[in-house]
Amino acid sequence: MVNKKIRRPIIAGNWKMFKTHLKGVKLVQEINYGLDKDLDAEVVVIPPFTALRSVKTVIEADEMKIKLGAQNMHYMSEGPFTGEISPVMLKALNVEYVIIGHSERRQYFDETDELINKKLKKALDVNINPILCVGEPLKIRELGRQKQYVREQLNNCLEGLNKDYIQNIVIAYEPIWAIGTGKTATPEDADFMISFIRQRISRLFSPIISEKIRIQYGGSVKPFNVVPIMVQPEIDGVLVGGASLNAQDFISIINYKKRLKK
Ligand code: 13P
Secondary structure (H helix, E strand, O other): OOOOOOOOEEEEEOOOOHHHHHHHHHHHHHHHHHHOOOOOOOEEEEEEHHHHHHHHEEEEEEEEOOEEEEEEOOOOOOOOOOOOOOHHHHOOOOOOEEEEEOOOHHHHHHHHHHHHHHHHHHHHHHOEEEEEEEOOOOHHHOOHHHHHHHHHHHHHHHOOOOOOOHHHHHHEEEOHHHHOOOOOOHHHHHHHHHHHHHHHHHHHOOOOHHHHEEEEEEOOOOOOHHHHHHHHOOOEEEOOOOOOHHHHHHHHHHHHHHHOOO
């Protein structure tokens, strides 16, 4: 049994293609205002590229504990790749996390495990912590083949990664059928899959690494369902989409521990 206490919870808000930089500044200020003073979780906001600079400026100016993440990056430092953003550019903005392989990128922008593998290696190279997303589509879940599917994703995406840096990766288990649909995996189901992912990390790397690596759940996380998700032994955090766009909802998710004590 893994001791969850050694892993600091990580609660991240993926803003997707929402919020101008002006609205992003307002949102991060509102979130900061609502944070528990004795909060032990790591909180990350992940705005679109155009808002990164402005959001970071207010995070720094107000000395917020909130960290900054990006939603994607290219795997090269620079080059003739019109419309792309380099990890070096993100690093220069003090971006600490980057989502790699979100299902929306896989689905709508044809990102493959091979490309995701290159991006992961590069993010680790430039010292940005990747949040690697994995998760099965509905068809696969209906066939009961989610374990095989996620195992394949992990094998391919993590291929050849340096053992020394692997624990800087956060993995997000996001079953595609639960994203933006209002359907969540049951907390026990999510915990089961996350436990499976941890076992795979143990096999691929080492048991020690598997105990240190943080694994989140994502898919229709809301204030009303966050507590049963976060109390699961294997779940170290949540990656929130829709509910992270509303300050009150996101604060209520971040401060879930308040409701545990009651
Ligand atoms: P929702 O919380 O809107 O379902 O989105 C989840 C997600 O994709 C986070 O990356």
